[in-house]
Amino acid sequence: MQTKIEPIHVAHQLKGRDFLKLADYSKDELAYLLQLADKMKKRYKSGSQNQPLKGKTLGMLFEKSSTRTRVSFEAGISQLGGTGIFLNADQMQLGRGETVADTAKVMSGYVDGMMIRTFSQDMVGEFAENASIPVINGLTDMYHPCQVLADFQTIQEIKGGLKGVKLAYFGDGNNMTHSLMIGAAMSGMDISIAAPEDYQPESSVIQEALSIAGNSGSQVEVSSSPETAAQNADVIYTDVWASMGQEKEQSVREQTFSGFQVNAELFALANHDAIFMHCLPAHRGEEVTSDIMDGKQSVVFQQAENRLHAQKALMTALMS
Structure with a gap:
């Protein structure tokens, strides 16, 4: 609740x-x-x-x-x-x-x-x-704190709450990863980050998230194993491999992140009722396959609306 x-x-x-x-x-x-976002949405939907x-x-x-x-x-x-x-x-x-x-x-x-x-x-x-x-x-x-507000609103709508929910994130340890880690630790969510060794979140943010998690009971994990992160996940989350300003690194990143793609094989390791999230825009065929992006467990457009x-x-x- x-x-x-x-x-x-x-x-x-x-x-x-x-x-x-x-x-x-x-x-x-x-x-x-x-809670206020939920009220705003209900009021908007009712006209x-x-x-x-x-x-x-x-x-x-x-x-x-x-x-x-x-x-x-x-x-x-x-x-x-x-x-x-x-x-x-x-x-x-x-x-x-x-x-x-x-x-x-x-x-x-x-x-x-x-x-x-x-x-x-x-x-x-x-x-x-x-x-x-x-x-x-x-x-x-x-x-990217505004995105996380919408993300958590979406998770609450579908899962009924945040505490105890496990979110698994795959890809670059970027602004989204940082905000998701801090937000998850604050709200009692468990979060598991899977990123290549040279692209993991800032160590200072990891330490801050771990410190907050010590009070909330959240579990914060960072590894380079997508399979480990996906186990028993309630939310599968990814982002583009090359963000704005990193276009020159695109080809290198495609090779480095190839094993972190969210596809049917990876998704099968999560819980049966897991949902897929992406902050968008998505590069289909790179960080996520189209069958996952458009699948029945994808909530990316509900997430975007929020x-x-x-x-x-x-x-x-x-x-x-």
């Missing part, structure tokens, strides 16, 4: 906060955001209108292009009664030498919140330090 928490108390704690990485939040705060951000404006700064992040945030703020402004860094003074600090101070006078999708976690952190408005990490090379509802919950909690 989903964890029950005191909503008024937690809601007060979240107002005006930044959302840069999951470790900045408590277990109860994470649970509250997921009920709720506009807690009427008159509010969200700035959306992109240094990395996107489909799901831009559309889900822009549609989400609109559904909440607010307005989203798309900002391409190359078309701003930020791209011509204005400092991050100066940009943050200027934007704080124009909008009620900022979502930033960029390469550097330090850039998002510097922006938040100098802004007087909530700043949301839409993705960096280190973390980006909208999870981010509406996040914006409401921080900006209303």
Whole structure:
């Protein structure tokens, strides 16, 4: 069952906060955001209108292009009664030498919140330090916390909760891996990462996840064995082998990661009712085969839709 928490108390704690990485939040705060996302989705599906951000404006700064992040945030703020402004860094003074600090101070006078999708976690952190408005990490090379909110919302919908669920991740130890590890440890999920030796998660993130897991009872494992990770898994998760900015490494990565492909043989090692997840976009035939991607146990499009509802919950909690 989903964890029950005191909503008024937690809601007060979240107002005006930044959302840069999951470790900045408590277990109860994470649970509250997921409960609010569930409410947002049910209200949306019923046709009920709720506009807690009427008159509010969200700035959306992109240094990395996107489909799901831009559309889900822009549609989400609109559904909440607010307005989203798309900002391409190359078309701003930020791209011509204005400092991050100066940009943050200027934007704080124009909008009620900022979502930033960029390469550097330090850039998002510097922006938040100098802004007087909530700043949301839409993705960096280190973390992707918004995606994990949608992922966990999806798992709760299907599995009825998070604690005790085993998630197995296959592929690069990247921003998704980091955020999944921290989120799983916080919520009591077990997580097993299978990545090639030279592509495993940052050691500092592994240690942080293990420390959090010590309090939650979560099991955190990192190995180079896909077969070991898949055993008794409730969730099979993968991501592209070469992320944005790594295109020159594509051919090398294809060879290195070939044994980590999610296919029928690997999936058969998981529990019979395991689900398949992918943060998308997927490169069919590389990290996952089409029969798994399109199979009856795939929930990738439910997962993608939940980006909208999870981010509406996040914006409401921080900006209303």
